[in-house]
Amino acid sequence: MNVEVTNKEFIELPSMNEKSNFKKTLKAIRKDWQLYSLLILPLAHYLIFRYIPMYGNIIAFRKYYPGGPVYGSEWVGLRYFKMFLTDPTFWNVFKNTVILGLEYLVISFPFPIVFALLLNELHNQLFKRFTQTVSYLPHFISVVIVAEMIIELLSPSRGVVNIILKHFTGNTINFLAEPAWFRTIYIVSGIWQEMGWGAIIYLAALSNINPELYEAAIIDGANKWQQIRYITIPGIMPTIMILLILNIGNLMNSAFEKILLLYNPLTYETADVISTYLYRMGLEMNNFSYAAAIGMFESIIGLILLGTANYISKRLTETSLW
Amino acid sequence: MKVSRGEKIFNIMNIIIMIIVIIATLYPFLYLTAISFSSEKYVYAGEITLLPKGFTMKTYQVLLSEKLFWISYKNTIVYTLVGTFISLFLSTLLAYPLSKKHLKGRGIILGLVVFTMFFSGGLIPTYLLVNALGMRNTIWAVVIPGAINTYYVIVMKTFFEGLPVELEEAAAIDGMNTYGILLHIVLPLSMPMMAAMTLFYAVGMWNNWFGPFIYLDKRELFPAALYLRNIIAGAQQTAVSSGSNIGDLEQIEATVKSAAMILTALPIIMVYPFLQKYFVKGVMIGSLKG
Structure with a gap:
């Protein structure tokens, strides 16, 4: 073309x-003016709802008065940045964000890969399709319903988990009121919701591996494990690396909505993360400038993490996003 | 080909693991369904594990008379229809020109679009902007600000790039303009991909509660997901007491709650298996360009 x-x-x-x-x-522009005309509306949308808010981060350096200009007026420099950097609550939520993000990444990352590998080994196509279809279901369910499922399953008085617990130990645990349990709940429910969906990409990568490689390996006497070790894993390695980079870039982006629905003051100690703290500071207490300063800090760390992960992957495996 | 003993054991183990995955995935849904069909006394006695006890349809009858739930259900349908249309419209308008590699300035536009995936203005500036634009307490605050998902635009662009150019060229020679080509040639060829995009956008809008939560104050405007969220917030008793949108919802029983959840999830559960072929392809196209 x-x-x-x-x-x-x-x-x-x-x-x-x-x-x-x-x-x-x-x-060229005259020739393609009709194509350009299509771009007007969507680009206006990007300008208004993506780039103006980006500029709007300037509020982090300004004092905001209700009824005044949207993004504040009086310049106060780094005041709000100094404020949150000396705020012990901020450092607690920062620590929570990093721990939750790291634990979630390390624990959940292998699940879709293993699931895809196992699916790939199923011989009955109908059973394989059925398993896949079922595994996608939680991905499509509203986080509100997922949160309610968790609350019902873990309810100390009637939840099935506590019914079983009581049967065996005689005690019940109020899971959602215990800071020590929050991360486990967050990670397990995350795996439950995204494992099947996450496997799609790996299945696509698996189907792209040349079948002749396996035939040759079988002739050479390679067993199943050796085939997986020397053909399958290297074959999907670029996909694994790309997703790892993306996930590291998203390390600080906790599942904000799920936390908002599941945490409470009793579990703030472990459950409160940057985005939920920012939300409370900004939208509940109306400290817009303070919250925007935290938000900017979070975005910049995300960008640095993504850039670093991308750079390291480029050097080590020659796979990169850009 | 002969199957070794080890492989046989592996295959059986594999099937067992998959059955466990299926059960673990479906169980929470079955559990909520069981609660919604059970009598309250058994639910509160903690006797429901898998099947309903004291089977009753009363819960659903109670829910039928819950006017606010149906208003919010209707709102969800309206928001989903309008929002999905706007999203598809804007995304197509953006993705199609960007799929034309000869277009001048394409690289710059693409760069500006993709950059928003890695760096965003954030919650606070967006919130202030939407309010300043006077969109608060209107449907527009729900359907407009997040209308375009950049990732989906990239998927659509990649798909359009893969279409055969000959048909478009022939139509152009016949005197058809760009709009006609897009509408009558490109879109009909893209139906499988558009089906996947429709599903993604529609599910996103159907499940959306946070946008409505921060931009809508009037209960009559709430979508079902936000209605459900407020029940949870009430049950959790974590809601800030000054919040205006909780109130008597706290009193709703577990059975009614579960029934409302099931009814809200049901349309998605019924639709997505039939679109599986399309959305799997959608994800795969996306993974090529990531």
């Missing part, structure tokens, strides 16, 4: 000197 279009341009513009470059651009 590309080649043909360029050819046309060559025919229409035989003199390819520098002067005609501008003319060429103009001509």
